[in-house]
Amino acid sequence: MQFKADSHLVSIYSSFTPLSHGFYACIFRASHQEMAKSLPVIAQEDLDSFTLTRTGSGFALKAFHISWNTHIAVKLLTSQDTTEREWKLLLQDIASVRCFESERLLPSLGIYQYHRLVGIVTEWMNNGSLHSLIHEHQLYPEVPFPLLIRILSDVAEGLHHLHSLKPAFCHCSLKPSNVLLDMQYRAKISDYGLTNWRKKQLRSDLQNCNQRNCQDLLYLPPEILEGGPPSQEGDIYSFGILCWESLSRQKPFEGQTTLLEVLTGICSGLRPGISEKFIPSNLPERNRLLQFIALCWYQEPDYRPRTAECVDLLNGILISINKEEISTAIYNLMDAKETALNACKGSEIYTLQTGICNSEVSMWHEVKITL
Amino acid sequence: MQFKADSHLVSIYSSFTPLSHGFYACIFRASHQEMAKSLPVIAQEDLDSFTLTRTGSGFALKAFHISWNTHIAVKLLTSQDTTEREWKLLLQDIASVRCFESERLLPSLGIYQYHRLVGIVTEWMNNGSLHSLIHEHQLYPEVPFPLLIRILSDVAEGLHHLHSLKPAFCHCSLKPSNVLLDMQYRAKISDYGLTNWRKKQLRSDLQNCNQRNCQDLLYLPPEILEGGPPSQEGDIYSFGILCWESLSRQKPFEGQTTLLEVLTGICSGLRPGISEKFIPSNLPERNRLLQFIALCWYQEPDYRPRTAECVDLLNGILISINKEEISTAIYNLMDAKETALNACKGSEIYTLQTGICNSEVSMWHEVKITL
Structure with missing residues (x-):
């Protein structure tokens, strides 16, 4: 060959x-x-x-x-x-x-x-996406709070970098599957900066949804759902939803009537629930985080915080956490993941064990040059 | 190996x-x-x-x-x-x-x-999907009317078969990409009958859209967008949109404001345009076909035709077409496709020639057994 x-x-x-x-x-x-x-x-x-x-x-x-x-x-x-x-x-x-x-x-x-x-x-990012970390409960039975805060702080810093450029860049599609995790579970934002491609490909901004998964619409603020242009305030709204999803480990608006009702609801102020059913009462810094999230997804874009404020708040919480706690959290997470992965090895082919191999090889190929 | x-x-x-x-x-x-x-x-x-x-x-x-x-x-x-x-x-x-x-x-x-x-x-279906046939203009500069009618008649027959079963089966996701074409451009409906899987996976019917491409929502009738259950009448609505798309070679509601506006519009009676801009005035049987399509996507489900009526109408038009015309149409189509495929061979790798190789090999692999 x-x-x-x-x-x-x-x-x-x-x-x-x-x-x-x-x-x-x-x-x-x-x-x-x-x-x-x-x-x-x-x-x-x-x-x-x-x-x-x-x-x-x-x-x-x-x-x-x-x-x-x-x-x-x-x-x-x-x-x-x-x-x-x-x-x-x-x-x-x-x-x-x-x-x-x-x-x-x-x-x-x-x-x-x-x-x-x-x-x-x-x-290649070894630990998949924030989406996997949040939603693959089999693989990650627990996501330790110190690690979660560091990830959210990383995302805030990445977004701050994009918004600080001259001219500023908007992400337009910030969501957990666009936050990737390296070997040490440090987060990096992906899929940014494809503005022209998206614009041309999808004509107007909301016609983005022609190609979007409908789930993605739930990260968009009212003003963009109603046809407005991409904005930094829009990214902050998406960041608020992403924070809620990370803390609740649930998908926004899951199980609620029809998509159409949810979307029109969002335009009239509907937001994900913040009761104990969604955000456990024993979550450290619960009130401070929920107030912050509520500001991020505020109906009126001008009232939402800027990225610098997001970085400040999350870093403020992060500083109060001992570095060793983060290392221990990562160690425990890796350990639990390895146990889950070993548990699925040797299982029969018809007992599906999906969702627990996000960083594993799914299919090996060798390229055969035929052209 | x-x-x-x-x-x-x-x-x-x-x-x-x-x-x-x-x-x-x-x-x-x-x-x-x-x-x-x-x-x-x-x-x-x-x-x-x-x-x-x-x-x-x-x-x-x-x-x-x-x-x-x-x-x-x-x-x-x-x-x-x-x-x-x-x-x-x-x-x-x-x-x-x-x-x-x-x-x-x-x-x-x-x-x-x-x-x-x-x-x-x-x-493996050699000629891709009806979606490719309609939208890949480079590959199919013209789609002859006789062939199109035979394809729509095939789809109506397939849907009739599903609806005639005891108990009747609804497709729930009829759209051009779920109609596949064999070597002779005979159509077969795919992706039917996954009702339980969809129900469980996506909870309620419209939460289907969690996983659906948003474009797919445009094939759903008002009563389903508003949260109603799947139905045969719903399939007929989707078939009406599919017929319009086949005759116009355009995507429904393309270029129209926001998805949210289109969806709420559909619930109030908005439908794709049937002016000459969309459906050329020289289309054979234009009036009869447009009246039929309008009945299929009628707001009130009970007024929509049954599959038997769809089969009758399309077969009625098909019978008036000489069989040789269909063979010639297919021959011309194959010829044009081959020319388009040959034209893209040898082009530089950075001049993308996508959309013109739907039945061609995209990447050859040899499985390397590593497990």
Whole structure:
């Protein structure tokens, strides 16, 4: 089996720049301006050991990048009928945000394109998404409070970074499946900065929902559901819902009548419940956190806090937590996860044990070059 | 590389029935009752040459089934957090509809399950879905009227078969991506009969939309959007929208304000436009077809036609069309498609040519057994 050893860098202005010394060399040597111009299209021949996995928001490929000598993730885009013009917008968007260096943002390393499959390439995040952490109860019977606060603080910092750029960037689609967790359960925000691509692909902002999972609509504030433009205040609303979901480990509005009723309800002030049924009474800092969440999802956008205030509040709570408590929490979490994963090994194929292998290999492939 | 040569049949009542003479033998020898009981879980080891493809409604795997010596499709289910109980409901649902023998329904051949990936196995349909035929303008610059009428007539017949069962079955999710086309562009309805799975997975009927693509909501009648139960009349409404989409080659309500406004509009009588902008004035049988569509999507469910009437009307139009016209239409279509496919070969990797390879291989894999 033959593989090309080099990665290909394709400028969005169509000049071809093959690199013999790998992609990371380019990242660290090139200036921001150069980076924004050149954007890697990941060649199929550079990838090996494909794995298809189900993620919090769809499907992703895990693959081994031969010249980078590392695992990467390819988040597959489901949008249909991509035209050449839309493809260029996507390349431009990704190039424009590649230089937003922040530990709390997951950088796009390139674009994967193979026939009808299009995906965004990022580093492989070992511990899946915040969505898994919250909702996979089998895998994570408990999510310790100290860790949760650190994750929410990480997300607030990432969002603050996006909003502090000149011009400011709005995420527009902040939700638990767009928060990914590395080996140490530090959070990074993904899927930011695809504004032009989304705009063009989906025409107006709420027509986003043509492609969105309906569940995603529940993270949108009233003013956007009613057709308003993306905004920083809109991101703060989504962050409020994300915080509620993390603390309650429930999906917003689950089990409530019809989607149509929920959406019209949101526009008239309906919000997720904050009773003990949803947020346990023994939660540390319960009142302070619930007041904060209520401010984030306030009906009137101007009353919602700015990202700096979110960072301050969450860091304030985080500081009161001993660092050792966080390490212990992570250790316990890893331990419980390993136990759950071992428990499912050797089970019969027809007893489904889904939802407990988020970082495990789902299907091993070896690429067979047939073209 | 070692492969098991036999397929596995796992009864939903947990008795294990390995078959040495292949699965099709079982289909044709077993009685309906036996078939409803035994349901094949397709073993990973029985599949080879995986291909991941993007479909009208998500992702599917194409694979070669070694013991059946044929290509199969695995429609990947995106629903999260499948529990063992939900998995059993899915098996029961699929087993219960396996005996609905009709040329116009795509039978489920089994279930694919590999770690977190779950999918429904069917035969491989060479010409993709009605969704591709309608919306991939690059691949199908023209869709001849005679062929379109035959496809709509096929769909009406399939739906009639479902509604004629005792007890009657509702499809609940009829849309162009659930109508698949074989080598001769004969249509088969897929994704029917998963009622219990959907009910359990998604709680109430409209909470279906938790998992649905929002676009799918536009195929639902007002009474279901408002929380009513699935019904035959609801399927007829969806069929009306599907007919409009096929004749107009446009997506319902595309470019119209927000989804929320469209959904509340539908409840007050909003329907897709039938002006010449949408349905060309030179369309054969234009008036008769538009009157029929308007009846199908009538606000009051009782006034909508029954499937028998749909079959009668469409067959009536079909009979007036010379059979040779249909053959010629298909020949021309195949010819245009081949030209489009050839035109994209050899293009640079960064000039995306998506949407024109729906029946082509998107990624070849060879399964590497690592477990």
